[in-house]
Amino acid sequence: ETGVTQTPRHLVMGMTNKKSLKCEQHLGHNAMYWYKQSAKKPLELMFVYNFKEQTENNSVPSRFSPECPNSSHLFLHLHTLQPEDSALYLCASSQDLVSTFGSGTRLTVV
Amino acid sequence: EDQVTQSPEALRLQEGESSSLNCSYTVSGLRGLFWYRQDPGKGPEFLFTLYSAGEEKEKERLKATLTKKESFLHITAPKPEDSATYLCAVTGTASKLTFGTGTRLQVTL
Numbered sequence: 669e670t671g672v673t674q675t676p677r678h679l680v681m682g683m684t685n686k687k688s689l690k691c692e693q694h695l696g697h698n699a700m701y702w703y704k705q706s707a708k709k710p711l712e713l714m715f716v717y718n719f720k721e722q723t724e725n726n727s728v729p730s731r732f733s734p735e736c737p738n739s740s741h742l743f744l745h746l747h748t749l750q751p752e753d754s755a756l757y758l759c760a761s762s763q764d765l766v767s768t769f770g771s772g773t774r775l776t777v778v
Numbered sequence: 779e780d781q782v783t784q785s786p787e788a789l790r791l792q793e794g795e796s797s798s799l800n801c802s803y804t805v806s807g808l809r810g811l812f813w814y815r816q817d818p819g820k821g822p823e824f825l826f827t828l829y830s831a832g833e834e835k836e837k838e839r840l841k842a843t844l845t846k847k848e849s850f851l852h853i854t855a856p857k858p859e860d861s862a863t864y865l866c867a868v869t870g871t872a873s874k875l876t877f878g879t880g881t882r883l884q885v886t887l
Contacts, residue, residue, distance in 0.1 A: 672821075710782070710877040711822075711865070724874065758821050765810045765869055769821030
């Protein structure tokens, strides 16, 4: 496989559930990102990892917890989410300035 | 704080009807301006990077230009397969991408 792969593609979860989103990149990039995309809003950067170290956390609520075990894998652990957290969650990786995005996970919180 | 504003929000063109999308930006220390295409249910797909005012890049029916305050994405003789949302983003000295809300383009026969 090439590029950035995200699983699952769709996820429906209750507000009391715990779930995880997974991202894997096969590009040899050093940086990985989580973005949130909501309707009629710009992509919002959530977390940045460089060489497995978190370098940015854009004031994201603690119910979102990232994990980067190595430079190819990125997880987003979710717990006690709210309905307003329903959105498309995109993972991206980059080596220089250009980011390559995965297809996203469409999350619905019920 | 870096900002990106895209217009129009939505654009409907007939096949072959050329037009331009606008991206106005403010950024501290521009390192790059990016255009991405996003199809429904998919992640953004990279199109172009522009680094300095006066620079132009072309790919098939698309041409991107850059000034010190804005960028244009010109679409020449569009086809229905060009229908998508086009996103503009900038990165500056803060080294993070700031996106606009996009222009939804629909090209009809």
